[in-house]
Amino acid sequence: MATLPTPAQFPSLKDTRDFLKDTSQQCIWYLPKPQRLCLCKITNEDVCEAVGLLEKVKNPRLSVDERLNVLEEVAELCCCPRHHRSKIYGTKIGERVARIWYEELKLTSTPSPSKKAQPVAVAVPVSPRRMFARHQVHTTESMSERLCSKLDLNTGTSGSIYMYTHEDSVFSGMIKIGYTCRSIASRLLDWGDCGHGEPTLLASISNIRHPERVELLTHFELIDVWHEMMWCKTHGRTHIEWFKTDVDEVKDIATRWNIWMHEANPYDRRGKLKEGWEKWCAWLLKKGYAINSNNMLWLHEWEVGKRKKIAEAEKAERRAEGTRRSEVKVKKEEEEENERPLRSLPSRREETSYSTRARKVKVEENRTRRV
Ligand SMILES: [Zn+2]
Ligand SMILES: [Zn+2]
Structure with missing residues (x-):
């Protein structure tokens, strides 16, 4: 498992504010191994929400607990939803970052700079909010x-x-x-x-x-x-x-x-x-x-329909071809029949009957001769 950063390694509240103003929309999670911040971005929606919360935190009527909760929420929003938003919450690093930011906030808003910051001794209640964050897929994923x-x-x-x-x-x-x-x-x-x-x-x-x-x-x-x-x-x-x-x-x-x-x-x-x-x-x-599933299924059904239509068309064509062939056959036979030079030559049948008749005649002749 990757080494966790310490809360002090996170950007200060001032830097975080700058990130929010900036177009970089930088995730504030610190990666101890490459020693840099995460390169993922946070969405415009989250930037706007975080900026709104940073305005809210200035409200003097807020209690220390409320202020810490708001700052923790800002820290979560400033972490990329893909890897670090749930991590900053789950590891409770967010709570500790919020305390550091709270100190920073106190220092910047206190008129007397001589006053040394004291650690805040407040019990931060386990917040039931934000059980879920919007999931962001990688830009390469679709x-x-x-x-x-x-x-x-x-x-x-x-x-x-x-x-x-x-x-x-x-x-x-x-x-x-x-x-x-x-x-x-x-x-x-x-x-x-x-x-x-x-x-x-x-x-x-x-x-x-x-x-x-x-x-x-x-x-x-x-x-x-x-x-x-x-x-x-x-x-x-x-x-x-x-x-x-x-x-x-x-x-x-x-x-x-x-x-x-x-x-x-x-x-x-x-x-x-x-x-x-x-x-x-x-x-x-x-x-x-x-x-989506609708379009892919529609395309599938369309293809099935198309294949069916093609199959039907082919069947119809084969049938038509068959009819055409038999028609051609009949026509050809008729044509052959017509083309036969009947007038000049006797047909085979006529020839046969002729020769049979000739044979018959011959037999008759022989018979007469014998008699
Ligand atoms: Zn990140
Ligand atoms: Zn589980």
Whole structure:
């Protein structure tokens, strides 16, 4: 595990303010190994919220606790949601950074500079707020990039997708979407260890083909409501598969991807997306259409319809060809019949009857002679 920074290694409140004014939108998390700040950015939305909170903290009516809470919230907002927002909260470094900033704030607002700062002796209550932060995907990650990437063939080709939540009100409206190739019950037992009580299963879909991919595509289709939960001490990481949405929507999306996976069979045996689908992805992007389960399934159905139409057309053509051939045959025979030089030469049948008659005549002649 990477070495944690000390709170003193974080930028000062003044520097943080400058970062917020600046366009860099720098994450303030310090990385002890390369000895620099994290290079990830924070969103405009978070910058605005942090700036607003820094205005709020100037309010003289705020208690020390309230002020510390606001500063801690600023520290969280100034950490990138991808790696460090939940870490600064989960490791409680945020609380300690807030205390340092609080001292800085006191020094800058106190008229007498001779007054030496005393450590603040306040119990910071464990804040139940901000259990979730918006999840930000890497700039290199997108639906098309994920869809076109190779399947990990070690993850199992058949399994289930499940959706759960917890009873606690902070989880209201939040759904965790996961996949498993084991039983869902045993997977839910694992999630009970996170320390939020027993998970409540909301729905599940079995017989999922390439469940890891179906899960991933479902996540990316819900990118606008993608959240990550604060640092989980038990598992030593952030659980990022949370979504603020309703269960029916998740079920619809995952079901559509699963149908597509089963019926369109879009990946080859090596786990590579087939060329035809790569082309469709490029086409959707070019035309400005979304790459989502609806469009992919629609394209599949359209292709099936097209293949059916082509097959029908081919069948009809074969039938027509057959009719045409027999017509041609009849016509040819008629033509041959007409072309036969009947007038100059007797037909074979006539010839035969003629020769038969001739033979008959001969026999008659012989008979007469013998008599
Ligand atoms: Zn960061
Ligand atoms: Zn956990």
